[in-house]
Amino acid sequence: xxxxxxxxxxxxxxxxxxxxxxxRGNDKTVLTVNRRTFLATGTAAAASRAVLAAPMSIPIIxxxxxxxxxxxxxxxxxxxxxxxxxxxxxxxxxxxKIALPLGIVGAIEVEASPWFDDNQWVLDIAAKDKxxxxxxxDLEPEKPEFRKQLDTFVRNKLFRGIRYGNLWGRDFTANxxxxxxxxxxxxxxxxxxxxxxxxxxxxxxxxxxxxxxKVPSLRIVLDHLPRIEKPSKPAELKAYMSxxxxxxxxxxxxxxxxxxxxxxxxxxxxxxxxxxxxxxxMWDIFGEDRLIYGSDWPNSDLWAEYPVELKIVRGYFEAKGxxxxxxxxxxxxxxxxxxxxxxxxxxx
Ligand SMILES: [Zn+2]
Numbered sequence: 001x002x003x004x005x006x007x008x009x010x011x012x013x014x015x016x017x018x019x020x021x022x023x024r025g026n027d028k029t030v031l032t033v034n035r036r037t038f039l040a041t042g043t044a045a046a047a048s049r050a051v052l053a054a055p056m057s058i059p060i061i062x063x064x065x066x067x068x069x070x071x072x073x074x075x076x077x078x079x080x081x082x083x084x085x086x087x088x089x090x091x092x093x094x095x096x097k098i099a100l101p102l103g104i105v106g107a108i109e110v111e112a113s114p115w116f117d118d119n120q121w122v123l124d125i126a127a128k129d130k131x132x133x134x135x136x137x138d139l140e141p142e143k144p145e146f147r148k149q150l151d152t153f154v155r156n157k158l159f160r161g162i163r164y165g166n167l168w169g170r171d172f173t174a175n176x177x178x179x180x181x182x183x184x185x186x187x188x189x190x191x192x193x194x195x196x197x198x199x200x201x202x203x204x205x206x207x208x209x210x211x212x213x214k215v216p217s218l219r220i221v222l223d224h225l226p227r228i229e230k231p232s233k234p235a236e237l238k239a240y241m242s243x244x245x246x247x248x249x250x251x252x253x254x255x256x257x258x259x260x261x262x263x264x265x266x267x268x269x270x271x272x273x274x275x276x277x278x279x280x281x282m283w284d285i286f287g288e289d290r291l292i293y294g295s296d297w298p299n300s301d302l303w304a305e306y307p308v309e310l311k312i313v314r315g316y317f318e319a320k321g322x323x324x325x326x327x328x329x330x331x332x333x334x335x336x337x338x339x340x341x342x343x344x345x346x347x348x
Contacts, residue, residue: 045305064294066112111138114168130342134160141184165198189218202240224259248285254336258294261304268304272315
């Protein structure tokens with residue numbers, strides 16, 4: 001499928017602060033990223049890089065990066081050309097320069113395109129780069145061609161699952177009611193693959209709960225929960241917290257402590273204590289065995305540079321002790337994704 005076959009106004013892979021979603025239009029806490037904010041995080045990044053210079057003795061698997069090439073002839077469905085922060089090639093050479101000095105030894109690529117051919121485009125890159133220990137592709141479980149596509153990709157061990165949720169203009173809530181969608185997710189689970197969710201909202205949390213009811217054998221990874229906008233009405237907030245607590249009881253559901261950094265008055269606090277309450281909530285709900293590290297690079301550049309984001313979560317999990325930090329930075333992701341060890345420095 002080429003660009004022409006794609007709906008004109010897809011939702012981006014992630015709704016960043018500079019990309020106001022329809023629902024968030026009047027939310028004053030959602031700050032627009034401008035060039036000054038972005039440059040200010042550069043200073044913080046240098047400071048964070050210095051703090052991180054003594055690499056943690058724990059190897060890190062980064063479970064959420066995106067790769068795309070804005071210079072390729074067919075273009076990219078995301079990011080948009082007008083995006084001055086993200087619209088440039090995000091390929092492994094650029095990622096390696098940032099990540100390797102910080103102790104990252106492996107990464108999982110998460111789809112950034114609904115074009116079918118891009119599943120293979122990413123796998124071809126992964127074949128040549130052993131820093132990639134897996135990819136999460138983009139297939140639509142409700143489509144008649146899904147089974148055949150799955151049968152093809154499952155042969156490549158680097159293909160670890162698919163992402164689905166609030167993106168690419170799809171209606172996750174409606175699809176859960178379709179038997180063919182649920183059958184597709186069962187096939188995904190039977191292939192021992194994972195479903196990553198996208199762009200958390202209270203409704204998505206409720207949807208995921210329904211999916212775990214219908215397909216209990218499917219491992220699910222919840223992305224970027226710290227970015228959720230909690231309901232302001234007490235009854236809705238209560239329902240959301242109850243759904244999240246129930247999801248937390250389900251052992252096959254993992255959650256990425258990703259997308260944590262926030263801009264406050266033009267600056268990004270890089271001390272984890274600023275974010276402690278947010279991460280504590282996830283810790284209390286999912287526990288130390290089901291929290292996973294993911295940077296969301298390069299989309300994370302909309303909030304802060306990579307070292308700043310890493311410093312925040314590293315500070316939090318180092319304070320929890322070595323065992324918890326090891327689980328967060330690689331052991332839990334091995335359980336969730338069953339990623340493929342390809343280099344001697346990747347843990348086992
Ligand atoms: Zn992402």
